[in-house]
Each structure stands twice: as C-alpha cells, then as structure tokens.
Amino acid sequence: MNAIGQVIDVDEVARIVKDCPSVVRLASGSGVEAATYLPGRRVPGVRMVDDVVEVHVVARYGPSLPEVADEVRRALGASMGERPVAVFIDDLD
Numbered sequence: 001m002n003a004i005g006q007v008i009d010v011d012e013v014a015r016i017v018k019d020c021p022s023v024v025r026l027a028s029g030s031g032v033e034a035a036t037y038l039p040g041r042r043v044p045g046v047r048m049v050d051d052v053v054e055v056h057v058v059a060r061y062g063p064s065l066p067e068v069a070d071e072v073r074r075a076l077g078a079s080m081g082e083r084p085v086a087v088f089i090d091d092l093d
Contacts (some may be wrong), residue, residue: 007051008083010036010043013076017055023070027056027090034088039081052084058091065089069079 017023020021026045028034034064036043045056053076059068076085 008048008080010038010046010048012079013046013053013055014043016075016079017057017072020057020068020071022063022071023062024060025059025060027087027088029056030067030090049086052086053080054086054088056088056090058093059089061092 014026017026028044034045034047034054036047046052054074055076057068057072059065063071068089072087073085
C-alpha cells in the first residue's frame with residue numbers, strides 16, 4: 001500500500017497502457033531503468049517514485065506527444081485514484 005492508501009497493480013497498469021492505440025510498447029527508460037522489480041521478474045516501463053506512477057512508452061508516430069500522454073492518463077483513469085501519473089515518451093516508432 002502506498003502513502004495515498006491505494007495498492008497499485010503494476011501488471012494491470014502495463015496491460016492498460018499497452019492497449020492504448022497511440023502506444024507501441026512500454027519502454028525501459030533511458031539512463032536509469034524504468035521498471036518495477038517483483039519476485040523473480042520485472043515489469044518494464046512502469047515504476048513507482050514516491051507517490052507517482054511513472055509510465056515510459058514508445059509512441060506511434062502521428063499523434064502529438066501531449067495527446068499520447070493524455071490518452072495514457074485517460075486510460076488509467078479511475079484505476080489510479082488520486083495518484084498522479086507521469087508519462088514519459090522515450091521514443092517514437
């Protein structure tokens with residue numbers, strides 16, 4: 001449970017983000033790896049930093065970057081409750 005009082009299912013976050021039409025795939029970030037480490041595996045492209053959910057993606061070429069970020073935030077919507085979502089677009093495909 002986090003400081004906001006909500007448990008975040010990072011696998012569900014990854015599934016929702018991958019289903020966004022403007023997202024090609026999740027990305028591991030640049031520089032420091034963006035991933036959540038779980039027992040025996042990791043979920044690339046999703047990590048918790050303090051009370052913020054960070055999502056790193058490779059976006060489809062076409063939509064503006066703010067449109068891609070808005071689409072991801074809308075898709076995650078209620079599942080994040082009060083928790084802020086930071087969307088990083090690491091590359092275009």
